Every structure is written in C-alpha cells, then in structure tokens.
Amino acid sequence: MAEKLVLVACGTGIATSTVVCKRVEELLKENHVSAKVIQCKISEVGSYEDQATLLVTTTIPPREYKMPLVKALNYLTNMNTEKTDKEILDVLK
C-alpha cells in the first residue's frame, strides 16, 4: 500500500498551516502513525486529490474533495484539541 499522505492547507500556505502542520507531524509521531505531511494552499489541494488520505485545514475548501476533511481551528485557539487529534487519528489508523 502506498504511503499515507496528509495535506495541511490554509488560504496562503504561509501562516496557520505552518503551525498546524507542525502540530499534525507531532501528533502522528506520538501515535506512531506513518504518513507524509505536506503543507499547501487550499487552491493546491486539487492537484493532490488522487493521492491524499486526509485534508486538514483552517479554511473553507472551495469545493468537496475525495478525501475526508478535518477542520483544525482548535489547534490555533488551543481549545478542544483532543477532539481534533482524534478526528485525524481515526482517519489514519
């Protein structure tokens, strides 16, 4: 089976996705989940649609994608982060 691919996307690919990307990488490491994490702009998600296992985002996607989506605003406000952790792990485990 191909390696799992997690996309972390925000509007510009520079600010919030940087922070969320790090958080997701740490979460996967702590839980011994092997997956590649790529940071991108939401407008670039379409080009990864056939390979990606999961999309984690802080913004509104312009359309529906094939892969499941987890909203990551909680990582920025540091509220209810366990819920977001679980949503991500549930998709990848």
Add this chain to the structure above:
Amino acid sequence: MQVTVNEKLILLDLMGKDRETLLGKMADNLCENGFVKNTYKDAILAREKIFPTGLPTQPYGVAIPHTDIEHVNTPAISIARFKEPVEFTIMGEKDVTVPVKLAFMLAMKEKHTQLDMLQKLMAVLQNEDALNFLAAEQNSVSIKTFIQEKLDLKG
C-alpha cells in the same frame, strides 16, 4: 529573515467605521513604513473576504490578517487595538463572526518558514494574561518590548 515589530507598527485605539477601514489603515501604515508594497492593502482586504482570519480566543477575539508573500518587502508584524471591537468572520467559517479587539497583521516574506515565531505568536493569542495586557497597556513601546520578548525577536 528577521521579523520587525516596532512602535510605528503598533496602533492603539484605532478608529474606523468598519473592518475594511481598520484593516486598510493598518496596511497603509505598513506600506508607508516600507515593509509592504502598495498592492498589499487590496490583497489583504480581498483575502480577508475569501479566507477570514478571526479567532474566537478569550477574553478577546483576535484576527491575524495576512496575504501572499509577493506583496511584502520586509517581514513585519503590525498590531492594532481597536477602539471599539469589530466583527470578523471566524477562520474556516462562512458566516459565524467574533468581535475582535486586537489584530495582528502579518507581513510574511517566505513560505513554510517562521514556524518558531508563528508558534510563539499563537501561544500569545491563547494566553488570557497576554491579551489582557495588550488590551489595556497605553504605552506602545511597552507593547513592542512585550511582543519582541514573547516572540523572541531582536529589537
């Protein structure tokens, strides 16, 4: 590249009739001080509509407006405290808003970098004591020093 926060970029009790006016004043100030290009303001306003940046933090809502790197000359952060809180749409939502008292306008020059500084900034936004300080302090030099220390930036 070093991120600048100086007292010229700290706008206390900023007044404006709406969100666009306030963000426009912040962007104009960054432009007048040479940190961003004259395309930055329109880009910020357009981005905020498509990708809103309000965060429902406690005890004050904050916003972190930012836009694409090509509009920036030198990385900087401008901080504004609004005289009256103004409604911002919450990041990742279509029509849920939060009253925002403090805005941190990010002028970033490189992609996928500044992780350490951004993580520290997020920690400030999640810290009630820090937001209370920023909401009450009258001296912009004290605010500049506070932020430089919290974000580990040089003066």
